[in-house]
Amino acid sequence: MTTATPIPIKIYPRLTSGRFNTVRVLLVALTQLVFFGLPWLMWNHRQAVWLDLANHRFFVFGATFWPQDLVYLSALLMVCAFGLFLWTTLAGRLWCGYACPQTVYTQIMLWIERLVEGDRKARMKRDAGPATFERTARRTLKHTLMIAFSLWTGFTLTGYFTPIRELLHALPTFDFGPWEGFWILFYAAFTWILAGMLREKVCTHMCPYARFQGVMFDNDTLIVSYDSRRGEPRGARRKDDGATARGDCIDCGICVQVCPTGIDIRQGLQYECIGCAACIDACDQVMDKISAPRGLIRYTTESALQGHYPESEIKRRMMRPRVLVYSGILLTIFAGSIAGWAMHTNIKMDVMRDRSYLTRQTDDGLLENSYILRLTNTSETPRVYSLSAEGLPGLKLVGDQTTVKLGPTATETIAVRLQASPDEVPKGSHTVWVLVRAAGDAAPVLREKTRFFGD
Numbered sequence: 001m002t003t004a005t006p007i008p009i010k011i012y013p014r015l016t017s018g019r020f021n022t023v024r025v026l027l028v029a030l031t032q033l034v035f036f037g038l039p040w041l042m043w044n045h046r047q048a049v050w051l052d053l054a055n056h057r058f059f060v061f062g063a064t065f066w067p068q069d070l071v072y073l074s075a076l077l078m079v080c081a082f083g084l085f086l087w088t089t090l091a092g093r094l095w096c097g098y099a100c101p102q103t104v105y106t107q108i109m110l111w112i113e114r115l116v117e118g119d120r121k122a123r124m125k126r127d128a129g130p131a132t133f134e135r136t137a138r139r140t141l142k143h144t145l146m147i148a149f150s151l152w153t154g155f156t157l158t159g160y161f162t163p164i165r166e167l168l169h170a171l172p173t174f175d176f177g178p179w180e181g182f183w184i185l186f187y188a189a190f191t192w193i194l195a196g197m198l199r200e201k202v203c204t205h206m207c208p209y210a211r212f213q214g215v216m217f218d219n220d221t222l223i224v225s226y227d228s229r230r231g232e233p234r235g236a237r238r239k240d241d242g243a244t245a246r247g248d249c250i251d252c253g254i255c256v257q258v259c260p261t262g263i264d265i266r267q268g269l270q271y272e273c274i275g276c277a278a279c280i281d282a283c284d285q286v287m288d289k290i291s292a293p294r295g296l297i298r299y300t301t302e303s304a305l306q307g308h309y310p311e312s313e314i315k316r317r318m319m320r321p322r323v324l325v326y327s328g329i330l331l332t333i334f335a336g337s338i339a340g341w342a343m344h345t346n347i348k349m350d351v352m353r354d355r356s357y358l359t360r361q362t363d364d365g366l367l368e369n370s371y372i373l374r375l376t377n378t379s380e381t382p383r384v385y386s387l388s389a390e391g392l393p394g395l396k397l398v399g400d401q402t403t404v405k406l407g408p409t410a411t412e413t414i415a416v417r418l419q420a421s422p423d424e425v426p427k428g429s430h431t432v433w434v435l436v437r438a439a440g441d442a443a444p445v446l447r448e449k450t451r452f453f454g455d
């Protein structure tokens with residue numbers, strides 16, 4: 001990567017259009033449709049996606065995740081991390097340019113800015129001129145709309161944690177709980193400051209990914225590049241130029257004007273480049289106008305650009321050791337998570353031994369240990385389970401409840417005792433299991449290990 005281009009204090013990105021811009025607009029629309037729409041979907045008479053922190057459970061459509069399912073959250077985080085590594089190795093900062101929330105929200109804030117303050121030229125002219133009532137009024141309106149949008153994002157994000165319909169009922173009177181009120185305001189301020197005010201500065205100065213993504217690049221990574229062999233020597237075309245006197249770059253500067261981070265891609269790859277391809281769209285339009293082939297700025301690899309292989313080879317070069325390792329890790333995590341989820345049971349149980357005494361003798365002369373069982377039905381269907389024990393000859397489980405009825409996603413705490421004959425239990429501590437069977441099933445659905453103390 002080359003040294004950074006000096007970045008102007010305030011950037012006024014010029015509006016661009018083209019195929020990559022269309023993809024970006026569609027992605028903004030899709031991600032926002034999902035983000036704003038998901039909390040309103042219902043499933044089984046409750047919010048389809050509800051991260052119910054208060055009761056330690058996450059609902060995602062038909063699946064319910066409990067603290068014991070933390071492994072799936074870890075798997076999800078690993079998939080995100082390795083997915084990003086894989087994506088970056090293959091296609092550079094495509095994530096930053098198209099799907100990162102900072103890019104998406106900055107794009108939305110820029111649309112609001114253009115709507116209220118006009119295009120790039122009008123904004124630059126107004127900002128350079130004297131402070132007028134019109135300028136103040138437009139700025140006030142712009143920030144009012146940005147803050148309103150930010151509040152809506154804060155409200156929606158909080159709606160993933162507190163049912164959004166409850167929040168909506170509280171909205172007219174602002175009768176939110178203290179945490180709900182805090183998070184709505186906090187996330188709104190976060191969105192407004194980062195996307196509305198700081199914008200590209202977050203990508204260039206605050207985002208750690210911009211700093212370490214370079215180590216994931218190699219010469220076969222797809223990056224936005226300027227073809228200097230074709231473009232140089234640059235300069236405006238004149239009628240008296242010879243056919244080969246100049247390269248295809250007419251030095252119009254439009255690729256710099258459309259860049260959201262204000263850099264000049266013709267100076268080589270820079271860490272400020274978020275790979276948004278706005279400069280590709282802009283330059284392609286310039287090439288169309290001067291009847292030159294498109295692609296003076298394009299997605300390509302360092303090796304192809306240096307002529308080590310033709311551009312048609314790029315796809316074939318994608319399969320390289322690093323890509324295969326990341327893909328293998330991702331496939332393993334996927335397969336493990338799916339297999340684990342397919343085998344998981346709808347009942348969870350914690351067995352806690354009563355530590356106030358080790359063992360006691362019943363009136364019948366049996367050795368007895370006491371336990372507290374916490375049973376959770378993780379499904380949304382009522383279920384009935386029977387309890388028993390094994391691990392020592394003649395071991396039996398007794399208590400007021402050896403058959404438990406559990407409502408949907410209900411948790412029940414019950415006291416049970418394990419009893420065994422002193423003739424069958426040697427002194428000391430022994431491993432035993434508490435078994436849970438679904439009504440009518442012979443095989444247990446769950447076996448939890450605990451200790452039984454002999455005399």
Ligand code: SF4
Binds near residue numbers: 226251256282283
């Ligand atoms: S848009 Fe294309 S032609 Fe214009 S300055 Fe940039 S690279 Fe050169």
Ligand code: SF4
Binds near residue numbers: 224263275276
């Ligand atoms: S140089 Fe091109 S791809 Fe990189 S951030 Fe600027 S406009 Fe986007």
